[in-house]
Amino acid sequence: MAVGTATISRPVRERASRGLWRDAGRRLLRNGPAIVGLVCILIFVVGALLAPVLSSYDPSVGKLVDRMKPPSPAHLMGTDLLGRDEFARVLYGARLSLQLGTISVVFGLFFGIVIGAAAGGLGGKVDALLMRIVDVLLAIPGILLAIGIVAWLGRGQIQIMLAVGVSYTPIFARLLRGSLLALREADFVLAGRSIGASRLRLLVRHMLPNALTPLIVQATLALATAIIDVAGLGFLGLGPGDPRVAEWGEMLTDSARFLQSAPFLIFFPAAAIVISAIGFNLVGDGLREALDPRLRR
Amino acid sequence: MALLEVEGLLVRFRTHDGTVYAVNGVSFQVDEGETLGLVGESGCGKSVTSLALMRLLPKPAGRVEGGRVRLDGTELLDLTEAEMRDLRGRELAMIFQDPMTSLNPVLTIQEQMVETIRAHTQLTAEQATARAVELLGTVGIPRPETRLKAFPHEFSGGMRQRVMIAMALALHPRLLIADEPTTALDVTIQAQVLELLRDLTAEARTAVILITHDLGVVAGMTRRINVMYAGYIVETAPTAELFAHPSHPYTVGLLHSIPRLDAVEGEPLIPIEGTPPDQRHAPVGCPFAPRCAWRLPACWTTNPPLEPLVPGTPVVLTGDRATHRLACLNPPTAEEAEAGLPLREGFVAAPAPGSIVDELATVEVPA
Amino acid sequence: MLKYILRRLIGAIPVLIGLSIILFLFVRLLPGDPAIAILGQHATPALILQVHQSLGLDLPIYVQYLNYVGGLLQGDFGASFINGRPVLEDFLLRFPATIELTVAALIFAVGLGIPLGRLAARHPNGWLDGIVTVISLFGISVPIFVLGYTMVFIFAVQLHWLPATNQIDARLQLPLRTNFVVIDAILAGRPDALVDALKHLVLPAVALGSIPFAIITRITRASVLDVTNEDYVRTARAKGLTERRVDSRHIMRNAWLPVTTIIGLEVGGLLGGAVITETVFSWNGVGSWVVDAIQNHDYFVVQSSILIFALIFLVVNLVVDIGYAFLNPRIRYA
Numbered sequence: 001m002a003v004g005t006a007t008i009s010r011p012v013r014e015r016a017s018r019g020l021w022r023d024a025g026r027r028l029l030r031n032g033p034a035i036v037g038l039v040c041i042l043i044f045v046v047g048a049l050l051a052p053v054l055s056s057y058d059p060s061v062g063k064l065v066d067r068m069k070p071p072s073p074a075h076l077m078g079t080d081l082l083g084r085d086e087f088a089r090v091l092y093g094a095r096l097s098l099q100l101g102t103i104s105v106v107f108g109l110f111f112g113i114v115i116g117a118a119a120g121g122l123g124g125k126v127d128a129l130l131m132r133i134v135d136v137l138l139a140i141p142g143i144l145l146a147i148g149i150v151a152w153l154g155r156g157q158i159q160i161m162l163a164v165g166v167s168y169t170p171i172f173a174r175l176l177r178g179s180l181l182a183l184r185e186a187d188f189v190l191a192g193r194s195i196g197a198s199r200l201r202l203l204v205r206h207m208l209p210n211a212l213t214p215l216i217v218q219a220t221l222a223l224a225t226a227i228i229d230v231a232g233l234g235f236l237g238l239g240p241g242d243p244r245v246a247e248w249g250e251m252l253t254d255s256a257r258f259l260q261s262a263p264f265l266i267f268f269p270a271a272a273i274v275i276s277a278i279g280f281n282l283v284g285d286g287l288r289e290a291l292d293p294r295l296r297r
Numbered sequence: 298m299a300l301l302e303v304e305g306l307l308v309r310f311r312t313h314d315g316t317v318y319a320v321n322g323v324s325f326q327v328d329e330g331e332t333l334g335l336v337g338e339s340g341c342g343k344s345v346t347s348l349a350l351m352r353l354l355p356k357p358a359g360r361v362e363g364g365r366v367r368l369d370g371t372e373l374l375d376l377t378e379a380e381m382r383d384l385r386g387r388e389l390a391m392i393f394q395d396p397m398t399s400l401n402p403v404l405t406i407q408e409q410m411v412e413t414i415r416a417h418t419q420l421t422a423e424q425a426t427a428r429a430v431e432l433l434g435t436v437g438i439p440r441p442e443t444r445l446k447a448f449p450h451e452f453s454g455g456m457r458q459r460v461m462i463a464m465a466l467a468l469h470p471r472l473l474i475a476d477e478p479t480t481a482l483d484v485t486i487q488a489q490v491l492e493l494l495r496d497l498t499a500e501a502r503t504a505v506i507l508i509t510h511d512l513g514v515v516a517g518m519t520r521r522i523n524v525m526y527a528g529y530i531v532e533t534a535p536t537a538e539l540f541a542h543p544s545h546p547y548t549v550g551l552l553h554s555i556p557r558l559d560a561v562e563g564e565p566l567i568p569i570e571g572t573p574p575d576q577r578h579a580p581v582g583c584p585f586a587p588r589c590a591w592r593l594p595a596c597w598t599t600n601p602p603l604e605p606l607v608p609g610t611p612v613v614l615t616g617d618r619a620t621h622r623l624a625c626l627n628p629p630t631a632e633e634a635e636a637g638l639p640l641r642e643g644f645v646a647a648p649a650p651g652s653i654v655d656e657l658a659t660v661e662v663p664a
Numbered sequence: 665m666l667k668y669i670l671r672r673l674i675g676a677i678p679v680l681i682g683l684s685i686i687l688f689l690f691v692r693l694l695p696g697d698p699a700i701a702i703l704g705q706h707a708t709p710a711l712i713l714q715v716h717q718s719l720g721l722d723l724p725i726y727v728q729y730l731n732y733v734g735g736l737l738q739g740d741f742g743a744s745f746i747n748g749r750p751v752l753e754d755f756l757l758r759f760p761a762t763i764e765l766t767v768a769a770l771i772f773a774v775g776l777g778i779p780l781g782r783l784a785a786r787h788p789n790g791w792l793d794g795i796v797t798v799i800s801l802f803g804i805s806v807p808i809f810v811l812g813y814t815m816v817f818i819f820a821v822q823l824h825w826l827p828a829t830n831q832i833d834a835r836l837q838l839p840l841r842t843n844f845v846v847i848d849a850i851l852a853g854r855p856d857a858l859v860d861a862l863k864h865l866v867l868p869a870v871a872l873g874s875i876p877f878a879i880i881t882r883i884t885r886a887s888v889l890d891v892t893n894e895d896y897v898r899t900a901r902a903k904g905l906t907e908r909r910v911d912s913r914h915i916m917r918n919a920w921l922p923v924t925t926i927i928g929l930e931v932g933g934l935l936g937g938a939v940i941t942e943t944v945f946s947w948n949g950v951g952s953w954v955v956d957a958i959q960n961h962d963y964f965v966v967q968s969s970i971l972i973f974a975l976i977f978l979v980v981n982l983v984v985d986i987g988y989a990f991l992n993p994r995i996r997y998a
Contacts, residue, residue: 136682139974141936148970151958152690228807232940235809236955252809256944259813260821270810277805353901355893378907386904393902398895403917403993412913413903448993464903 027290034286040279044272048094057085059092059246068262077268080255086265089246090272096240096247097276100161101226105219107165112172113215119173120180120211121203131177137170143229150233155241164229168222175218179211186210213291221284224277231273248273299326299615300369300504301350301472307363308342308349308528318576319345321528322364324603327472328615330502332495334515334536336551337525338573343508346525347474350506351391352381368472387417390470392494394477396457400449406433407445410464417468432463436493455486462494469501476508491518512551516540521619524548527574527584530603534621543634544606545623546589553637567637583626587649590639591627594647601626668989672982679978687971688732691963692725702745702963715745741971742964744957751968755950760843761831762949765941766934768865769873774927777877781884781923782916788889796881803878808937812871812944819867829946832861872941876930883926887919894918921992928984932977 028034047054057075062083069079077086119130137145149163183189184207192202233239234249248269255265308320320342327333335343348354349361352373366373368389373381393399401409410429414420420428426445433441436459449457458478465473475494479487495518498505507519515522515536522539524532524547532545543549550569571588574580583589586596605612606621606628613620633640699715700707707715720728735742741751784796806814820828831845832838838857840848846865849857891897892915900914942951950969957965 132678132682135679136686139679139683139978140970141932141973141977143936144939144970144973147939147954147958148690148966151963151966152694224805228805231807232809235807236940236943237959249809252813256813259817263817266813266817270813273810274802274806277807278801281801281805351902353898382904382906384904385902391899391902393895393899395895399899401896401900401914401918403921403991404913405993412905412909416903416905416909450994461899 024287024290028283028286031286031289033282034290037279037282037284037286040275041283044094044276044279045098047091048098051088051091051095055085055088055091057088059084059088060244068258068265070262071264078262078264080251080265081258086268089251090248090268093246093248093251093269094272094276096157096245097227097230097273100157100164100230101223103161104164104226104230105168105222107161108168108172108222109215109219111165111169113176115169116173116176117180117203117208120177120184121199121207123184127177130173134170134173137166138174142167143232146229146233147236147238150238155238157240157242160230160233160238160240163233164226167229168226171222172215172218176211176215179214180207183207183210217284217288217291220280220287224280224284227273227276227280298370300329300331301327301506302367303346303350303364304366305364306346306349306366307361308345308354309360309362310358311360312358315577316579318578318580319359319528320349321580323525323528323530324364325523325530325533326614327504327506329471330499330504331521331615332498332505332507332519334519334522335506335508335525336510336512336515336522338510340573340576341525342528343525344476345528347391347476347506347508350474351385351389352376353385353391383417386413386465386470387468388470389472389474390465390468391474392458392461392465392476392478395481396454396461397481399461400457402449405446405448406452406460410445410460410467413464414467428467429463432467433460435497436460436463438463453486454482455490458482458486458490459493462490462497466497466501466503470503472504472506473498474506474508477510478507479514480509480511487514494518512555520617521615524551527576527580529580529584529600529624531585531625532621532623533603533619534606535617535619538621542606542621542631544621544628545585545625546591546629547585548623549629549634549637550588583624590646591625591629591633591644592646593627594650596626596647597650599626600624665989669986672985676978676982680975683971683974684733684736685729687967688729690967690970691719692721692728694963702961704961718743736971741968744962744965746957746960746962751964754953754965755968755972757843758948758950758953760949761845761947762935762938762942762951764831764844764846764865765868765872765947765949766931766938768869769934769937769941770876770927770931772869772873773876773880773930777880778884778923781881782888784881784885785888785892793885796885800878800881803874803881806874808871808874808940809944811874812867812941815867815871816944826866827860827864828867831864831948832857833864836860868941868945868947871944872934872937875937876927876933879930880923880926884919884923887922888915891915891918917991921988924984924988924991928981931980935973935977 051059062079062085064083066075066079066083067081069075069083071078071086075085075087077090080086080089115130115134119127119134140148145167146160146163149166150159153159153162180203189202189206192206197206230239231247231249231252234247234251235253236249237253239247239250251269252266255262255269258265303326304324306320306323310317310319323342323346325333335346337343345354345359348359350366350373352361354360361374364374368384371384373384376384400406407426407429410432411422411425414425414428415422418425429445430441433445438444438456438459444452449460452460462478478494479490482490491514494505497503505519507515509515519536521535522533523530524539524545526547532539532543532548534542539548540552543552547569550567553567554569555566569588570590574584574587580600582598583592583596583600586592589596601624603622603624606623610620612622629639639646694702697712699712699719699721702715703711716722720731723731739752741755743750744754780796780799784793787793816828819826827833832849836854836857838845838848838854838861839852841851842848845861846858849855849861897910897914900910905914938949939951939954941947942949943955946952950973954966954969956962957969
């Protein structure tokens, strides 16, 4: 009655092993808020890159007769107090924000990775010394540190990028050091050590790649803060200080007096800042969830 | 009437990835003062069953979707949350697996014990504290007066589990559910804690449901055993009977996958092939079929109910004379159970329906 | 416990030394001649000499540093180059306004953030949770000055509900004693002035508190959710405690821990944000003073303000850490 066969096999469902990043990317694209964020960033980046295509006006030249005109088909977002096209200025402002924000974060990441890797990788006295320095920087509230550095170095785009970058350095350094310290006890690192892998090789080949994940999430979120901080410096009168470039923060300060008569001059640059910040915040949160699925609730 | 009567308990989890069929119609009874072992691999539904009895399934995902649970005649699933709360800790207590995380780290042992006692009695704080000291002494914690003021992290794992036992037994519950109470402990401590648990519950005639994956633990602790697999009870018998005549392929597999001291030299351990089924699919057929060496073609489509091992025996549900029952279409014989594999000549486990193998030449084999 | 406090105090010393070195170098290492950086291109030689002398630039650098620290310890934070007034004196004059603003912002952030976070955690992924998530997303994405101007436009310009600038209506002629306008109004027994002062506080406090509010909301939500899944919460339920007791004693007692730490850290954000908020609302505190000082190259003012803000931040976090140790028994013995 029983039916038997010579060979026994069952259909094997093999799950192709995908890389961590491909998996994360897939999860990110299934995350609604992250998609909204990506769209925000896309608007921001496309606006920045295609500024000359999207607007035929020169952001730094205007006719005084046209000053402070409300939005119209000719000037989509109106004109500012020097008669310059607000739409063009918002677009070119995106260009500057993208550039200043990104490079600030890259600066911060660079210093942070160097300090954090040295501290977490080498340990001992180097770690103690570097962490004291980080503690000192952390004691100064971030934006105040940036303000201090711009006050010290003077106004200018490079100064702003350095200032904002340095103010993020301690955060990145601490984060990386923390992950590295945790990884030092991880099984695969202990295993590597037990077969005699060199310290540098372990650090560069095994620990750093694993410790980078939280850093990438933090850097994405920092892009949001950097755009806000750069605009904040501009708002305080510490922007690039170059009348030829449009900067969102400076645009706000210049128009603050006309809040009553020309609120659109505040509205558009403000909306630009908020949309790009929301974009990076949403994508940062989405990345965090995508890279660590346990966080999902 | 038995103290606890569970009938057709059905528990499902609604999650992001779909429905998990955790417990699929489980029925059993526990008498006053009886000790019952619930044995199975992790994920087989034994912990979920106990949480369902306590009505502490994680909300909102876990839901009891059918069945009845009666404690001393009271239908627990129909009680209001307040009525149920009154029973918890007083009539129905529970000890959890990991003593390192089961006590609140920011409250002293005293605060945690006293709040338990006072939640169910009219005792004053002083009286409750005195009772707590007494209980800690009973579970063998030295210098209970001073230790009462300590925080959980100041205790070792074994001591914390003793505190958990003291807390669970503080109000003389009629039923104690112990969910893997010694799994997280060192082997030497395990025996001490189990002994303590046995002595205290025997003394107070507290019924115990001991949940474990470790057959060694239930052997000395319980009078009767339910073997669970994938949300079903697949075999039930008094402890001695189960060890003497394991009759479900899964039970046989469990017994052969643990090293034994009395094993003949060179006798191999026989692991159970494969992994437990993905419980995100509605069960079809016998859940153990894919891993079973004794399976018949019918096993892929039919999931048999629990029936007496000897057909026609009148069924006794509880106590030392409980009927040995199992859910299997093709139970191993005593010799096969001893050997751990089918001995019938030419017998080959039936292939899955629809598998490629069906299309190959199949040979009729007389059973 | 005392040992823990002592250890934390000693641990702060290297940070203080590092801070003083950095801020010392801040002025000494100004690009070019510090005197010219301070006075501008058109400084007279006499003024330059005066600056050199007051900075002690002719002395060896370590002597200069020791002099600087010695001065700090005696309460000498230098003098403004604009009006020659001691920095500390002006700072203390304006500081009450900044304290009032940051405390009000903190009350807003904590008072609204924690209940909202708990509410959101009650039904994770429910509609209420969704609303709270969106609010906190805007909280961290909208800069202070954008939120400030938006609120000014709506509540001051359009609706005329709340005043947009200053701490109090000058026409009320409230005599100032402590410079804390709210306290002065109470001391003077002037309910009209008190109401007016509080009205003036609303918009700046909300603008300044919005980021900490969003962060505290998020952390509270995450922390409550984390703790709710802990084994000891299940134990508490298994013991038959009421839901209220499980919530207050078992969930919140533990959920507080990360929230406390974040509140301490956010004080730094508040002090930094005060600089921007005070500029938006013409608030006469330390923040707007620092901005003026930067524009005037009044470096001693900038230097000392950063130092004092950092000191306050360190002290607040020390207090928070000690509070944390009280809440978390595991710390004391660690």
